[in-house]
Amino acid sequence: KQEVTQIPAALSVPEGENLVLNCSFTDSAIYNLQWFRQDPGKGLTSLLLIQSSQREQTSGRLNASLDKSSGRSTLYIAASQPGDSATYLCAVTYSGGSNYKLTFGKGTLLTVNP
């Protein structure tokens, strides 16, 4: 069964701290992996997309890495800010005929305290 797991489920940090969110997936035959941000009552905002051939992607204070062999991805957030408070979702698209289907983890609820 293709599953995506995110730990921790919740994380609270003081403003300015660097932090890492973890995502693991059970099947290494992935097409790509994507990190999303979800604000309460809102939709999903795509943060970073890593193709299966890539090892990492960076956007501003965000850096996402991908290790297919170990089935892991991390999202690194530098110098966290209260505005970063949200739920962060990891989603995997697997190779093969269903490479349009996103498989999501349950997310990590991040709170950055001023």
Next chain:
Amino acid sequence: NAGVMQNPRHLVRRRGQEARLRCSPMKGHSHVYWYRQLPEEGLKFMVYLQKENIIDESGMPKERFSAEFPKEGPSILRIQQVVRGDSAAYFCASSPARVETQYFGPGTRLLVL
């Protein structure tokens, strides 16, 4: 270019009623995906449609749920005879092609009383 639009944003139904959720994809996008987020659960794929065609409905419950994406107008997710377990956030996403990035709408929060 407006993003993916969903309406209504919130929908309250009593058990046994019908719920119709609408999704207007981004301009130029002909591929639509529906996902459901149950309380305390991750988003789950429901159905993938291309104009006038259902490509993959493997995530749809076998009964009471249906989806369409007509040649003209929005995609519709229809839930007949709703039950309390249907209470969830339903998200629509669209893309310009099959394996392109999916852009998500704000979701419809369905509450069944």
